[in-house]
Amino acid sequence: MDAFHSLLTGFHVALNPTNLFYCFAGCFLGTLIGVLPGIGPAAGIAILIPITSGLESTTALIMLAGIYYGAMYGGSTTAILINLPGEAGSVATVLDGYQMARKGRAGPALGMSAISSFVAGTLSVIGLMLLAPPLASVALAFGPPEVFFVMMLGMTIVMSVSGESMIKGLMTGCFGLFIATVGLDSQTGATRFTFGNWKLAAGFDVISVVVGLFGIAEILSTATKPEGQVFHTKLGSTLPTLQELKACVPTFGRCTLIGFLVGLLPGGNSAIASFMAYDVEKKLSKHPERFGQGAIEGVAAPEGANNSVTGGSMVPMLTLGVPVSAAMAILMGAMMIHGLRPGPLLFEQNPNFVWGLIASMYVGNVMLLVLNLPLVGFWAKMLKIPYPMLAPIVLVFCFIGAYTIRDNLFDVWVAVVFGFVGYAMQKARYPVAPVVLGLILAPMMEDALRQSLSISRGDPTIFFTRPIAALLLFLCVLSIAGAILMRRRQSKAVQVLVEGAQDEK
Amino acid sequence: MTRVDRIFALVMLVFGGLACLESIRMGLWKGEVPGSGFFPLVGAGGMTLLAMLLLITSRGASPGESKTLVFQGNELKQLSGFVPALLFYPIFVHFLGFAPASVLFLAVLFRRSGRYGWITSLVASFVVVGVLHVGLVVLLKAGLPKGPLGL
Numbered sequence: 001m002d003a004f005h006s007l008l009t010g011f012h013v014a015l016n017p018t019n020l021f022y023c024f025a026g027c028f029l030g031t032l033i034g035v036l037p038g039i040g041p042a043a044g045i046a047i048l049i050p051i052t053s054g055l056e057s058t059t060a061l062i063m064l065a066g067i068y069y070g071a072m073y074g075g076s077t078t079a080i081l082i083n084l085p086g087e088a089g090s091v092a093t094v095l096d097g098y099q100m101a102r103k104g105r106a107g108p109a110l111g112m113s114a115i116s117s118f119v120a121g122t123l124s125v126i127g128l129m130l131l132a133p134p135l136a137s138v139a140l141a142f143g144p145p146e147v148f149f150v151m152m153l154g155m156t157i158v159m160s161v162s163g164e165s166m167i168k169g170l171m172t173g174c175f176g177l178f179i180a181t182v183g184l185d186s187q188t189g190a191t192r193f194t195f196g197n198w199k200l201a202a203g204f205d206v207i208s209v210v211v212g213l214f215g216i217a218e219i220l221s222t223a224t225k226p227e228g229q230v231f232h233t234k235l236g237s238t239l240p241t242l243q244e245l246k247a248c249v250p251t252f253g254r255c256t257l258i259g260f261l262v263g264l265l266p267g268g269n270s271a272i273a274s275f276m277a278y279d280v281e282k283k284l285s286k287h288p289e290r291f292g293q294g295a296i297e298g299v300a301a302p303e304g305a306n307n308s309v310t311g312g313s314m315v316p317m318l319t320l321g322v323p324v325s326a327a328m329a330i331l332m333g334a335m336m337i338h339g340l341r342p343g344p345l346l347f348e349q350n351p352n353f354v355w356g357l358i359a360s361m362y363v364g365n366v367m368l369l370v371l372n373l374p375l376v377g378f379w380a381k382m383l384k385i386p387y388p389m390l391a392p393i394v395l396v397f398c399f400i401g402a403y404t405i406r407d408n409l410f411d412v413w414v415a416v417v418f419g420f421v422g423y424a425m426q427k428a429r430y431p432v433a434p435v436v437l438g439l440i441l442a443p444m445m446e447d448a449l450r451q452s453l454s455i456s457r458g459d460p461t462i463f464f465t466r467p468i469a470a471l472l473l474f475l476c477v478l479s480i481a482g483a484i485l486m487r488r489r490q491s492k493a494v495q496v497l498v499e500g501a502q503d504e505k
Numbered sequence: 506m507t508r509v510d511r512i513f514a515l516v517m518l519v520f521g522g523l524a525c526l527e528s529i530r531m532g533l534w535k536g537e538v539p540g541s542g543f544f545p546l547v548g549a550g551g552m553t554l555l556a557m558l559l560l561i562t563s564r565g566a567s568p569g570e571s572k573t574l575v576f577q578g579n580e581l582k583q584l585s586g587f588v589p590a591l592l593f594y595p596i597f598v599h600f601l602g603f604a605p606a607s608v609l610f611l612a613v614l615f616r617r618s619g620r621y622g623w624i625t626s627l628v629a630s631f632v633v634v635g636v637l638h639v640g641l642v643v644l645l646k647a648g649l650p651k652g653p654l655g656l
Contacts, residue, residue: 173551174547177544177551178521178524185541190531190541192531192541219587223584223587224580224583388618389615392590392615393611393633396607396610409598409599412595420588428513430513449544453537453539
């Protein structure tokens with residue numbers, strides 16, 4: 001009942017006209033970001049954070065969360081129409097979505113993608129609503145040693161977002177950890193790695209680094225690739241048939257569960273969830289041979305799963321302050337910029353914010369369904385904007401993003417330099433997400449480590465003798481083992497799917 | 506492992522090694538708690554060790570797996586437009602202000618990477634900057650750098 005009452009308060013906040021407007025703006029911009037290839041949700045949030053600097057914190061985060069799940073919705077449009085996923089979570093949608101478009105069924109594919117995203121997105125918010133408050137209550141008992149291990153748990157995510165090589169991922173994670181220490185040491189007041197430059201004393205601004213690594217680097221990388229071609233086909237009706245909808249009802253349930261559970265796990269990103277959901281649907285189907293040929297369940301499953309991840313991944317971020325993906329890390333950074341510290345106290349100290357955000361996700365899901373079903377044709381037209389026209393405009397947004405955080409041109413230079421670093425990393429196939437995780441988690445980790453050792457007067461056994469800390473340490477080990485297993489499983493699943501698709505051809 | 510990995514690992518090894526030395530100089534422990542250099546050493550040390558590991562594992566790489574950072578096809582041509590524009594943009598913003606510098610930046614890139622005519626590029630950049638100015642400066646009151654023209 002408590003959750004129900006809190007949710008009512010949340011709706012009171014979310015349905016405020018200003019919040020409704022910014023929720024709509026976030027959903028619209030997010031869908032646009034998802035539709036346009038080359039800008040993922042993480043880069044989109046990073047670029048648009050400064051626009052929210054003048055807004056009240058709840059309104060700002062409602063808009064940014066809208067961008068996040070809006071991008072998840074929009075990613076399917078390019079996947080279905082031009083065989084190019086708008087973001088990583090839509091990679092699996094390509095397999096059947098594009099085949100449906102080739103058969104002249106692009107409309108129902110886009111419609112099913114929107115419906116599945118709506119159902120799974122809404123159900124995952126219910127999961128978030130039910131699971132987050134009890135987890136936050138437990139986390140209230142955490143002291144500095146426990147917080148240290150929670151941050152360590154966050155760092156284990158690096159292993160899951162490492163891409164092809166774990167060594168490369170860990171190395172770039174350490175790089176992020178290192179650059180977070182540049183500037184003034186908050187405890188001793190000593191300057192670190194500033195080399196006499198007073199502008200470096202404030203350290204690297206997280207948003208500038210993120211804008212560079214994700215925004216500028218992504219634009220440089222995409223601008224140098226050959227352009228994708230829009231598949232010219234009549235969209236027709238965007239509504240799937242009643243029979244298709246009925247057939248997809250169990251799919252909605254399964255993909256929601258998979259997406260939500262994967263979202264809860266450190267490193268469980270939308271790409272993993274969508275491939276797992278696709279794999280499960282194919283295995284459970286009476287006609288698995290239809291998958292890869294334009295099966296509508298092959299669109300519903302990955303799209304539902306990648307939207308369900310959004311609700312799941314909000315749980316550890318809001319309750320423990322652990323961002324499970326790059327987009328969540330950036331969203332967490334945005335919360336901190338707006339003076340909110342994610343963690344167990346958030347539910348006690350800012351109930352209006354938390355419940356307003358949760359309620360806005362329900363509202364946002366409805367808005368996205370309304371935006372996506374009738375406006376499919378409009379989004380398809382957006383794809384016709386030539387990239388050479390779009391890329392410079394996005395770069396101007398990157399500039400505004402980096403500048404307006406502290407009204408400082410130095411941050412723009414930081415973004416430009418990290419843009420080149422990010423481009424070089426992408427070209428050499430080094431993952432950039434671990435840098436951001438290291439950068440965001442390192443200051444909190446360092447503080448927790450120092451506070452813990454201050455309490456114990458330098459005795460390191462404090463980390464192993466407290467039951468919750470020991471349990472969290474065990475979870476860290478489990479997370480590392482899980483990440484290794486998940487990597488193996490994912491590569492196997494992708495291999496099986498690719499082989500299956502080749503055999504069917 | 507590829508040639509690029511070896512180059513990157515070498516760069517990280519040198520960078521990490523220097524950062525380790527500086528971290529140790531800052532002091533690793535102060536009384537009962539870690540000093541200013543402890544945490545940077547964790548990051549830099551990790552980087553150095555992993556770079557060494559990458560170098561060792563890349564020793565047995567077959568030549569067939571080698572990839573280089575050499576740009577292919579149109580890549581260098583496209584980059585030659587974006588890179589100087591990105592480097593000059595903040596300088597121009599500093600001297601001219603956000604709006605005039607952005608018009609120049611956009612027009613040059615539209616012309617260079619999109620191969621549009623100068624008139625089309627200039628008109629498009631004026632429209633984009635105008636919309637941004639109204640949306641961000643007039644409506645959202647964002648504080649963007651102003652130049653001699655007050656824009």
